[in-house]
Amino acid sequence: MCLIAFAWQAHPQLDLVVAANRDEFHQRPTEAAHWWQEPAGTFGGRDREAGGAWCAVDRHGRFAAVTNVREPARAAPVRSRGLLVRDYFAEPCGASAWAARMAEQGPAFGPFNLLVGDRDTLWFVSNRGSVRHMALRPGVHAISNGHWGDHWPKTERAQDRLQTLLGAGALEDDVLCDLLADTDIAPARALPDTGVGDERERFLSPLFIRSAMYGTRASTVIRRDRSGRVHFHERGFDADARITHRVDQDWRIDKEDRS
Template sequence: MCILVAALGCHPSLPFICAHNRDEQRDRPSRDDGLEEDSQLLCGRDVKAGGTVLGVHAVGGGFAALTNCRTTVKWPEDERTSRGLLVEFLAANGTAQAEEFIRSRKIDPFHAIAGHIFCDSPEISYFWSAPAEGVQGQDAEGWSSGRKILDRGVFVVSNENPLGETWPKCAWLRREVQAFLDQLPGSRWTIAGVSHVPLKSRGLNVGLPNRS
């Protein structure tokens, strides 16, 4: 299942860290991540619905990422706005109009985080929208949506309902990431090493800086 972890202000050299996994059907068409000239977003693309699950605006520094929420409630396909378009909106436009964007559209249940990350002290907000179990419509009593500014620390969310309990795997991952960051050295070599990981994972032959 999808899972997202964000560490905010947990390391002196890395003010914001995010790792995200999106589980999806393998036959769903998509484009690899890259910088889009028209939108200036660094993201991958869902070819079917046009959205993305994680994106960064290369100029403005806006960031957003999303997981879906596991419920039985879904809007008709011809009425709903893709959850991935919410990510694009948040990364490109910031969070000021986020709640209006969410209220004015039929978006299937989700968790999302968004904010400006090109700074020393990023402010990241968590957005959610999902029904309680048994609720069948967005306007019915029991549908929960809102926004919360994240405190300093490690935030983890998967596909759980925001009205329910935190899933055990999320609690486990939060502890493990915090323990890892507590042991991570605070130096420029840490930044170089962390930056090296995604480049190597994409098959790019990029070496670490010379220590001399």
């Protein structure tokens, strides 16, 4: 994914709220969100090219999502970033253990930001920037393709809007998807400099990216409540930003200990 706005332990009824966009080349083969056969009991979309995933939740309420970190040029990674998400759900461990393991194995992957959580904790892991491994405190946050703590227009806009919606109790699928559908281009003075040039920085600055070759392929909304229920909503998009599919899934968390 290329934008993840999330609220962790910041709402009286919902312990986790996620609103995220996955940006990718339109030609890359992808499966819409579904229950996986392997690892079983996991729900999310799948990358058919490398076999990984960008965002998923399992029946135990464990959550993981990944973004890349933008760099102008880099060597091909040994392993796909999507495996950081997929393989978490194949292991009977909690978020803390998986985060520590992925922090150690970070050099084997391309540049990434990873969120990994269970019912009790939420962790950030990266192999770039000054912040590589930390437990997240309650609050509203957003990450994209920069380092933790970078002030990008898209992440600040997403974080501020999610904070406002959280305070208003307006967390329905349509409302959060409207947040993610923002196509406003950031002003030139506010653009980050990641080494890809001003024109591409402008192109990548909206929350929702639209073009014939590369853009927002899916928007995902996740709500996990304190009573033990998960709601997962996904919308897929084509190159013209038309909705190609909608997926809704709700389930009660299996309280069998996986940590």
